[in-house]
Amino acid sequence: MNQTTTESNDSSLDCFLFEEFIAQPDSKNHSQQVYLFENALRQLDSILKKRSVRRIFLVLDEMAWRSSGADEILDPVFATRQVTRFTKFEPNPKIEDVERGIAEFRRQEHDLIIALGGGTAIDLAKMIGAFSCQQEPARELATGAASLRGLGPALVAIPTTSGTGSEATHFAVVYVDGQKYSVAEPSLLPDIAMIDPFLTWSLPPAITSTTGLDAFCQAMESIWAVGATEESIGYATEAVVLAYKNLPQAIHDSTPESRLAMCRASHLAGKAINIGKTTLPHAISYAITSEYGIPHGAAVAMTLSGALAFNMGVTEKDCLHPRGSTHVKKQLKKILDLLGVADVQSACLAIREFMNRVGSPGTLEEAGIETEEELKHLAACVNLERMSNNPRTASPENLLEILNGEIFRN
Numbered sequence: 174m175n176q177t178t179t180e181s182n183d184s185s186l187d188c189f190l191f192e193e194f195i196a197q198p199d200s201k202n203h204s205q206q207v208y209l210f211e212n213a214l215r216q217l218d219s220i221l222k223k224r225s226v227r228r229i230f231l232v233l234d235e236m237a238w239r240s241s242g243a244d245e246i247l248d249p250v251f252a253t254r255q256v257t258r259f260t261k262f263e264p265n266p267k268i269e270d271v272e273r274g275i276a277e278f279r280r281q282e283h284d285l286i287i288a289l290g291g292g293t294a295i296d297l298a299k300m301i302g303a304f305s306c307q308q309e310p311a312r313e314l315a316t317g318a319a320s321l322r323g324l325g326p327a328l329v330a331i332p333t334t335s336g337t338g339s340e341a342t343h344f345a346v347v348y349v350d351g352q353k354y355s356v357a358e359p360s361l362l363p364d365i366a367m368i369d370p371f372l373t374w375s376l377p378p379a380i381t382s383t384t385g386l387d388a389f390c391q392a393m394e395s396i397w398a399v400g401a402t403e404e405s406i407g408y409a410t411e412a413v414v415l416a417y418k419n420l421p422q423a424i425h426d427s428t429p430e431s432r433l434a435m436c437r438a439s440h441l442a443g444k445a446i447n448i449g450k451t452t453l454p455h456a457i458s459y460a461i462t463s464e465y466g467i468p469h470g471a472a473v474a475m476t477l478s479g480a481l482a483f484n485m486g487v488t489e490k491d492c493l494h495p496r497g498s499t500h501v502k503k504q505l506k507k508i509l510d511l512l513g514v515a516d517v518q519s520a521c522l523a524i525r526e527f528m529n530r531v532g533s534p535g536t537l538e539e540a541g542i543e544t545e546e547e548l549k550h551l552a553a554c555v556n557l558e559r560m561s562n563n564p565r566t567a568s569p570e571n572l573l574e575i576l577n578g579e580i581f582r583n
């Protein structure tokens with residue numbers, strides 16, 4: 174990565190405004206400007222002035238707009254410009270929301286899109302911008318029946334949670350007829366990410382916890398992912414350390430420092446999955462969320478320690494990583510070091526204690542999901558694409574052992 178720091182403030186955490194050149198799987202490099210510091214949002218007016226932006230398409234989570242305090246900062250910025258607000262959508266983007274957004278967007282000319290909210294608002298904005306410039310129906314672009322050619326309008330992503338890291342990725346998740354699709358195109362990476370910890374100060378503990386756990390899991394999985402590179406492991410390592418140290422405080426006794434640290438953890442974890450993608454805990458989590466309503470981050474975290482224990486047992490025979498099982502074990506050993514423990518059992522215990530400290534069930538059993546029938550169903554719903562990025566092949570029996578906790582008893 175090429176990184177040019179052009180501004181910093183005096184916090185002990187390295188806060189920055191910089192230009193990043195993010196490596197993309199297709200080897201085209203797309204740059205992104207990142208503003209990550211206290212009061213970053215106050216820079217928006219000058220950014221818009223510099224780009225002579227008069228007409229804005231705003232994809233807005235209305236709840237977050239008011240509760241985060243963004244309204245007070247941005248009302249005067251928007252008052253002098255023509256702003257189309259797109260607010261009618263539900264959590265987890267659906268293709269119908271994207272289609273409505275595209276229709277609204279096309280109704281008049283816009284110079285730029287701004288997304289303010291969590292992962293849903295940002296993912297929607299990515300798709301509305303990119304799909305609007307193409308003739309093919311949104312459904313075809315979302316499901317891969319038509320290919321995305323890129324080059325939509327500029328996008329400014331302003332996250333109001335510290336979790337998904339969507340502002341740092343070139344993916345967008347969308348549900349089409351109940352099926353989950355992940356749209357991936359280098360140009361979906363937002364041109365500007367404005368990450369202001371101030372917007373997360375008022376988040377309730379439960380949301381801070383589940384979104385923070387998502388960042389923690391995304392970072393952990395990025396260390397063992399088949400798609401990981403030295404660059405993505407670098408981001409992930411820093412994110413694990415920051416989240417492990419700061420998430421409990423951000424939840425129970427929030428300070429500006431812990432909120433800033435979680436913003437940085439979440440952004441770095443996003444940068445890590447942007448390259449390396451997620452693995453087993455994510456693959457198995459989607460059904461836990463859709464069938465039991467357990468928030469994404471909490472659902473992913475429930476199998477994190479099980480996946481760590483399972484992956485530690487990798488052999489040459491069941492290894493999916495091109496660099497082999499010794500390399501995978503070396504990466505997993507790094508995780509033990511980051512958690513400050515000597516063996517995998519202690520690491521699993523540390524992860525589950527961490528989850529308890531942030532008020533989340535450490536296992537499916539603790540969440541009351543324990544009958545064989547329920548667990549077998551969850552194992553059958555696993556996302557195969559994500560599973561192929563896990564360093565060890567898992568059979569349905571393996572998945573069941575991870576889900577029912579037997580992995581710890583072997």
Ligand SMILES: [Zn+2]
Nearest residue numbers: 387391455473
């Ligand atoms: Zn996630």
